[in-house]
């Protein structure tokens with residue numbers, strides 16, 4: 001292994017820079033030359049790369065975003081796109097490629113492997129935590145804290161004005177951020193896709209719960225944390241629906257892209273540093289077609305195809321205790 005390339009793809013996540021740094025430092029340590037491709041798979045098509053020296057990654061471990069930029073890339077998904085990427089990688093004399101991204105990026109890795117003989121390793125980098133085979137993904141812990149900081153502030157004003165707030169968090173089609181942010185913020189209600197596999201939540205049940213809380217506590221604040229994509233029209237439409245059903249003012253707050261930004265928290269920096277360094281060692285050992293993850297504090301090698309199957313479960317104990325909070329109010333307890 002003389003030369004390896006790396007890129008960041010899909011939604012950016014805090015900690016991607018820490019992973020880039022770890023890969024570049026480990027590469028230099030083991031005398032491998034790292035190339036950074038910019039703008040995700042677009043960089044492979046445009047041959048947009050540069051050599052990365054240790055000084056390029058100085059002082060980036062604490063920065064959100066990614067110095068390599070990230071992007072989505074439709075042309076890459078075609079056969080011609082992957083063939084062009086393969087030709088360009090060969091022309092740049094790249095022996096192995098490390099892709100930091102989400103499940104879509106890993107499907108892209110698999111797609112490329114049909115046309116390129118070099119080694120490919122994925123690192124899970126997405127705030128959504130929706131990647132199978134690793135307990136957490138790079139960026140997930142920071143996104144929880146970012147959402148939580150905002151929800152705590154909304155709670156302050158909700159409490160002062162005794163208002164109902166529906167707070168929409170990211171997660172694509174997974175409820176990891178929603179569950180963690182909901183439990184940690186003391187939300188009265190949490191709506192996650194995993195809890196409603198057969199359809200939508202029952203709006204009358206939600207409305208009844210809000211009315212019940214107000215009845216037993218008197219006028220009070222009430223926080224509902226909901227995952228994006230759980231309700232058609234999102235928090236705005238559900239707030240309207242619940243306002244109509246309860247006759248109580250319900251306000252939507254959509255946290256949006258703030259959840260993707262910010263300085264990574266220590267857990268994300270540690271995860272990214274470990275996964276990045278290990279990816280280089282695995283690459284040197286000739287491994288390919290795998291994602292590097294961490295389970296129970298052990299670094300693991302997961303076949304790429306396993307990484308995108310949707311069998312990763314929410315923490316069942318967190319789900320249980322959140323449900324208990326919901327039931328306490330439902331059963332008339334003014335906790």
Ligand code: ATP
Pocket residue numbers: 009010011012041071072073074076077101102103104105106107108109111125126127128172
């Ligand atoms: P996040 O979930 O954080 O947004 P992601 O990696 O899942 O990250 P996607 O937009 O799904 O983000 O995928 C990133 C890129 O990977 C796409 O723009 C595309 O170039 C490539 N890709 C995604 N799915 C496929 C696929 N099935 N075949 C080939 N390439 C794909």
